[in-house]
Amino acid sequence: MANHNAHSGHGGHEGGHGSLKSYVIGFILSIVLTIIPLVAVMNDMFSKQVTTVLILVMAILQFAVQLLFFMHIRDEKKPRFNLIALIFGLVIMLTIVAGSIWIMTYNAVAS
């Protein structure tokens, strides 16, 4: 029945998961993932390009950590509308950013 399928809501509160352990792990990971780019930038450890890539990767990992350990995206039941919506949203968001950068490089103003 549809409502059976439709019944999925957001996880994060369906009993078993969301344990203290997962929050602590998530917290520690997010601290580590913040410190790495900080150290890399403050000490000028790598070339500009490498640093840029590094800190962006760290930010994305950090995002994944929040999603998995704090927002419990894994625990959603099927059909996973939350996840689908999120992925679609991220694709569009990246399109907006990357598309703007691409198009606007050719129309920069003298400044």
Place this chain on the structure above:
Amino acid sequence: MAHAIDPHAGAHGHPAHDHHHGHDHHDQEEMKTFGFWLFLITDVILFGTLFATFVVLRLNTAGGPTGGELIELPGIIASTFILLTSSFTSGIALLEMNRGNKKGLIVWLIITALLGASFIYLEVTEFIHLVHEGATIGTSAYWSAFFTLVGTHGLHVSVGLVWMTALIIQLSRRGITPVTKRKVNIISLYWHFLDVVWIFVFTIVYLMGVM
């Protein structure tokens, strides 16, 4: 979430159970959580647009100061850790709620709100500092984009604070009910989300700014 208290939780959607009050609420509250999730995704797009604007205009300082010249990283690092911690404490609040501990829930929410308030305090101080250094929203495209992006995030946090306060009052009056439970769930989602956004603000505006 209502599984713990709803003996009929296995049978939602079946017409025969439609009258069941707890069940009715269960579906309703779950739907609201889903709706809020979708709202958060629209917020992703909103911030994405602001990020796109910032990145495109990042070099347009019109002869004025650049971000790298004025940003003072220590304060920003402090606020980053404060916000990270508050994301964690809001999670603890949720755990307390699931254990049915109203007092613990309220205490952890208050801690979260206080951390949030200190984040806002630091941000306001930073803005005042920048204005003193001669960087306002009207200084150049760079600073317009800077203040708008960072400020929009700050506005979100402030709204979250007001909302959290309202929620704490409701919790202390009504205790943990399906409705207040859903509200706590939602606000903690919101709070984690703001943390994620901040990570990107921190990386793209501040770290890359001083690189």
Place this chain on the structure above:
Amino acid sequence: MWHKIKDFSSEFFVTGDPLILGAQVSIAITLVAIVFTLTYFKKWRWLWTEWLTTVDHKRIGIMYIIASILMLFRGGVDALLMRVQLAAPQLEFLHADHYNAIFTTHGVIMILFMAMPLMFGLFNIVVPLQIGARDVAFPFLNSLSFWMFFFGAMLFNVSFIIGGSPDAGWLAYPPLSELSGSPGVGQDFYIWGIQISGIGSLATGINFVVTILKMRAPGMKLMQMPMFSWSVLSSCVTIMFAFPILTVTLFLLFLDRYLGAHFFTLDGGGNPMMYINLIWMWGHPEVYIVILPAFGIFSEIVATFSKKKLFGYKSMVFALMSISFFSFFTWAHHFFTMGSGANVNAFFAITTMLIAIPTGVKVFNWLFTMYRGKLSFPTPMLWTIAFIPCFVVGGMTGVLLSVAPADFQFHNSYFLIAHFHQVLIGGVVFGYFAGLYYWWPKMFGFRLHEGLGKWAFWFWNIGFYVCFMPQYALGLMGMTRRFNEYDFDMGWQPLNVVSTVGAFLMGLAFIFQVWQIAHSIKFLKKETSGDAWDGRTLEWSIPSPAPMYNFARTPVVTSQDDWWEKKQRRLRGEAELPEVAAAEKAPLEPIHMPRNSGIPFIMSTCWFVAGFGFVWDWKWMIVLGLAGVIISMLARSFSYNTDYYIPVDEIERTEAAARGAH
């Protein structure tokens, strides 16, 4: 003192133009008349409790539709004024600034305040009924959306008599729309009017996505959902991802104008081109947002009046979803001529053309639904059949525009104007009219006069071609859009005259429609069966107009076109399927309903006040309005008594009355 008031009011009110003076007077008279009527018949309380505070999706839908028809009238009058001005070279009918204001308001009103609300009206009326739900997912939010739209639209329209209309084009490119180019308040009305209603649209988008995903009747799988509901889903998903971009873009423009920021200004490192980039990221998906539901409507109607199952259900669904996905990857085709280089243009040309493929598949599926069908032609079907050739040709000229190097010649010419009117009128307007005619009996419980409807239909159609076909030719003659006058020696006059004639034919058509409605109300022909067209989907299984709770018992769905299948089973004398029978025989139960609330109305009024304050930069008013908004939100957060139950005996009474009317 007197002087001060006079100075102020000459800045505050738009003065000096007889046309506008006439409008001001007639608006004042209308307002007085409305207030008088309401007072005389003691209807204020009724207005408040039955309409202004309602959270019933059907009533909200009706209010959307009324508002949008009024906006169609205003946008249409704008169009006729423009056409008059263009009928002869160097006519002195409208001054340049007046003309500029008119095409700006025409574009904004038609798309944002006519097409969008008409679409939302149909969503509201049809979707819950079609999926077997008692209401939308968030009835309170739904009411808020409507009032946000309404007060946003009012704020925009007020600029006509107070302060002056915006005149920088419907998408308000900076730097023209910046303070440097538009120092008046018109542009601020534009920003706040659209911003406020845009937030409402965003909320509607979320609301219907949740409704469709989570509130379907038991048994209705996604792949059994009526096609209109699918199209609403695709449209609302698109709204969810597109409207935040609009919110930000307008907000940035506002910051430029209000706080002296430099996003899109000429100086301070601002880049006006960034605005163009951003606004089309919303603007392109927006045109698909309005066309997708029309596709859904046509799908319903074609199946109903061919007495045949919709052909290629799965590929229809796939096409809808891929159109809404791809609509986010084509925006740059609106500025091929910005000089972003061959890579950018090639990429966006290809992505644009790709959309023709799923759209084409839909056209073929409609055709093959009719193929081997049994076609009848009441008005909804007429609009549907007129739509196909019109939209196909309009879509084809769209594909021509998407050929980037050729667009260098079409861009900003009347060729473009003809393209988008052909898809907007031939697609969107025809589609919504079809839907309106189709679901009218369901909404109001009476039928519309078919004869007058056919007159209107023919006038719209003929008028359309007479008006817009010549514009393709004018585009190829080099006539650019937004010209308020042209020279004698260009030879553009004859075709412009033809075009103007066509516009007035459409005006006549509109008059026929108004007449049709008035006539039908007067000679009320009650529609009592609940199933006016021998329909196929759930909404036709309940009385017309639907009772407040829609379905006395939650229906159980077993197939696509569920109502049709059920009727077929009855005709064949078969026994009802066990699960369906069980649900139908189940005893009535109290129905859980949301309570009416005045908060949406009050909160939107406060937004209006705040917006008005921002426009004139009256700080006290801004603070007042925003404070009201915040208080309303908190009031809502603290109210827990938001729903109630309809008792069984009341349901029995209502049902008996509805059956009794048979």
Place this chain on the structure above:
Amino acid sequence: MRSKFRMLATGLFLAMVFLISGCSSEQYIVLDPKGPIGESQKDLILISTLLCAVIIVPVLILTAIIVWRYRDRPGRKAAYKPEWEHNTKLEVTWWSIPIVIIIILGAVTVYYTYKLEPSKAIASDKEPITIQVTSMDWKWLFKYPGEDIATVNYVKFPEDTPIRFQLTSDTAMNSFWIPQLGGQLYSMSGMAMTLYLQADEQGSYYGSGANFNGEDFAQMTFTADAVSQEEYDAWVEEVKADAPALTMDGYKELQKPGRSDVQLFSSFPEGLFEQIVTQYVEEGSSGAHSHHGGGAEASTDEEAASDEHASHGAEETEAANASHEGHAGH
């Protein structure tokens, strides 16, 4: 009633045909190009129209046939199959036909997009003439850096010679369009765009600003005359001899919003175009930023410009793009 409609429709249709044919074919200036760019664009328009028509026309005919044949009437012979709702073969067919057409059309489009990239020079044995174009409120200013003359709302150039238009705007953006020579390109403040056009025939061509930029937008039409080289040289001489000079003050006068008649000037302040492009750059711009201006300035001379940019290294790409739009597109 129906027959009345038909009469009305036929009447209107005939009137339309009459009026359209009343206009001579030369009036369709987009389809009557006089230069290589416009010529290619016309070809492209025709090719794409044909490609689309290949599928659109059958669709229209099919619609008419189906609607006619399957209408419900007593005693009709056509089949009625209410459950017929799926046929894989058919569906595959109409997914694939549009796909094929779009692939062909896409290939053609990409080919022409690179071929007709506006900043790409037109192959010719003649040296291109540079004309700097500025859209203003509400007039066009043309400057001939090679000849050191300037005009308003009028432009003249020799036939058979590539013209390198450099476009910028003084305030709001506009779009520079001479339909018979080729498609338009935006003129935008703060950047200089390059558009190559050429007239193969002598003639007087209509030009306009195609992008709305405010009140007197409709007055921004101009004439582009293509003449023989001799005539052009003579005209330049004449302007140099007879016309007044455009001074900085005169330019300030032009900047005032308003329409203008044709004007001719025997000279203009040096570097005026570069000044217009960089006018919104704040005083005291430092470091990399002043080079952006430099980029635009140098771009009057392509070689020098690229040299200069090369010397500024990677961070300068931004400036290079501002003045050499689209190059990255090659």
